[in-house]
Amino acid sequence: MEGESNSIQVDGMQFSYDFQSPIFFDFSLKISPGSRCLLVGANGSGKTTLLRILAGKHMVGGRDVVKVLNFSAFHDTHLVCDGDLAYLGESWSKNVGSAGEIPLQGDFSAEHMIFGVEGVDPVRREKLIELLDIDLQWRMHKVSDGQRRRVQICMGLLHPYKVLLLDEVTVDLDVVARMDLLDFFKEECEQRGATIVYATHIFDGLESWATDLVYIQDGVLKRSEKLPELPELKSSPNLLSVVENWLRSETTIEKKKPVIAPPKVQKSSPFGSSPFQSSRHMAYFR
Numbered sequence: 001m002e003g004e005s006n007s008i009q010v011d012g013m014q015f016s017y018d019f020q021s022p023i024f025f026d027f028s029l030k031i032s033p034g035s036r037c038l039l040v041g042a043n044g045s046g047k048t049t050l051l052r053i054l055a056g057k058h059m060v061g062g063r064d065v066v067k068v069l070n071f072s073a074f075h076d077t078h079l080v081c082d083g084d085l086a087y088l089g090e091s092w093s094k095n096v097g098s099a100g101e102i103p104l105q106g107d108f109s110a111e112h113m114i115f116g117v118e119g120v121d122p123v124r125r126e127k128l129i130e131l132l133d134i135d136l137q138w139r140m141h142k143v144s145d146g147q148r149r150r151v152q153i154c155m156g157l158l159h160p161y162k163v164l165l166l167d168e169v170t171v172d173l174d175v176v177a178r179m180d181l182l183d184f185f186k187e188e189c190e191q192r193g194a195t196i197v198y199a200t201h202i203f204d205g206l207e208s209w210a211t212d213l214v215y216i217q218d219g220v221l222k223r224s225e226k227l228p229e230l231p232e233l234k235s236s237p238n239l240l241s242v243v244e245n246w247l248r249s250e251t252t253i254e255k256k257k258p259v260i261a262p263p264k265v266q267k268s269s270p271f272g273s274s275p276f277q278s279s280r281h282m283a284y285f286r
């Protein structure tokens with residue numbers, strides 16, 4: 001089967017928040033194993049939404065529409081439970097700490113947070129603590145945003161994922177931490193065949209880091225290319241100027257037409273019946 005060769009495969013996806021018109025309409029994407037794929041696009045183009053869908057946080061379509069490692073991102077919960085699929089997104093910055101998306105109240109040390117994750121290879125844990133220069137005595141409610149972010153990243157990487165989804169997680173990191181982390185990710189892809197999708201607006205040092213580039217505009221896939229083969233990169237000084245040119249020359253995409261009427265809420269189902277609607281309410285139980 002063709003899908004087996006891709007770490008991520010999206011076929012004809014449609015997604016809308018609540019009863020709004022679809023952000024994604026007939027959206028398809030393939031990402032191969034070992035890729036370090038940059039996901040770029042203007043603010044509001046759908047990067048976070050796409051990553052959250054890939055992370056299994058929204059139910060979209062049927063089992064075959066959004067596949068990660070050839071399993072359904074939403075339905076096959078073992079992807080996340082076994083650590084094969086990891087997602088690093090929303091910042092903990094406004095919370096003391098966090099267990100997934102649940103904010104924690106209280107005085108926790110970095111050690112308490114990191115060593116609270118079970119079933120972890122101690123060598124990998126030590127490596128990450130060292131890489132991210134984490135002081136285990138840090139009190140999570142007193143550290144800086146960047147220090148808190150390091151603990152969040154460390155916890156998210158403790159299990160050796162096969163697919164890692166990153167939603168601009170390096171934004172609070174200093175340049176040394178950022179570059180060290182990018183090197184670590186590269187090593188993970190090259191040595192273990194891990195696949196990384198990284199949504200970012202910061203392109204420093206990424207020309208030689210990324211293998212693939214996906215550009216979306218208003219939920220539409222505009223480009224999906226191998227980075228070394230990107231023609232614009234041959235005539236531009238860097239990736240920043242390539243992406244800047246793309247975003248500056250964006251013209252309004254004709255509004256996508258919803259193909260489904262807003263579902264009538266049926267008595268038998270509190271959530272309506274359309275398989276295309278967002279099912280965030282279900283994600284809350286995960």
Ligand SMILES: Nc1ncnc2c1ncn2[C@@H]1O[C@H](COP(=O)(O)OP(=O)(O)OP(=O)(O)O)[C@@H](O)[C@H]1O
Pocket residue numbers: 017023041042043044045046047048049050
């Ligand atoms: N929870 C939500 N409910 C309704 N609409 C939403 C929700 N989250 C995002 N949107 C809308 O979906 C669209 C895509 O948002 P998304 O956050 O995916 O964009 P993005 O590309 O990640 O943007 P940024 O670069 O600013 O992070 C935007 O128009 C946004 O207003």
